[in-house]
Amino acid sequence: MSKTIAIVNQKGGVGKTTTCVNLSAALTELGRRVLVCDFDPQANTTSGMGVDKSSASPNVYDVLINGAPCEKAIVSTRFGDVLPSNKALAGAGIEMIGLERREFSLKRALSSVSYRYDFILIDCPPSLELLTVNALCAADTILVPVQCEYYALEGLSDLMSTVRIVKRALNPSLELEGVLLTMYDGRTNLSLQVAEEVKRHFPGKVYSTVVPRNVRLSEAPSHGKPVLAYDRYSRGSEAYLALASELLGKNPKSL
Secondary structure (H helix, E strand, C coil), X not given: CCEEEEECCCCCCCCHHHHHHHHXXXXXXXXXXXXXXXXXXXXXXXXXXXCCCCCCCCCHHHXXXXXXXXXXXXXXXXXXXXXXXXXXXXXXXXXXXXXXXXXXXXXXXXXXXXXXXXXXXXXXXXXXXXXXXXXXXXCCEEEEEEECCCCCCCCHXXXXXXXXXXXXXXXXXXXXXEEEEEXXXXXXXXXXXXXXXXXXXXXXCEEXXXXXXXXXXXXXXXHCCCHHHHCCCCHHHHHHHHHHHHHHHCCHHHC
């Protein structure tokens, strides 16, 4: 049985794509079978996994809207398999309005391939519209990256409110996998204060692993590879390997 984790936060720039790409690479290195579903029209996860987003066809848009088989759209990489995205996905929310049980379109697509994987990671768009609702309906749990900045908790209440609505009305089994602190700088009081505040809001759900500010993490996407392949001895690589180990420790059935 695979576990599907939606990496979600409606704020942009918090590390969703970075986490999706690098957690996939780390889990793959630890011997797990991983599928990354890029569900953001910007398709940064697609390119970050080394897949050309301009020529990836069919892609997740074709699967949802044009009925393309999911297995035909999946691209294998040495960092994990990828269900690529495309800028056409930006209009999918409107095109899906007329579909029956439109909130479950992604879930239906992934169910045909889920048996192949230990983990499916969904990179969500920075919004709370229909694409994100689809991801929440397809997921078993959510992983929420929170950057260690002044506005870290702003909007999190909206996110958790949406999660509660989806859980109550559409996906009763949806749970919080964990909260990941990103862009952490232990030398600053601000990072320490944000960390304490997040732990107070999500007791027992904040990963002990934190992702530091790291130049290598920022540089790796421009080379079309996760930080583990770009500089495996960087602090960013160490953080995501530690996160993968922590995630597996909390999911003993996947060990």
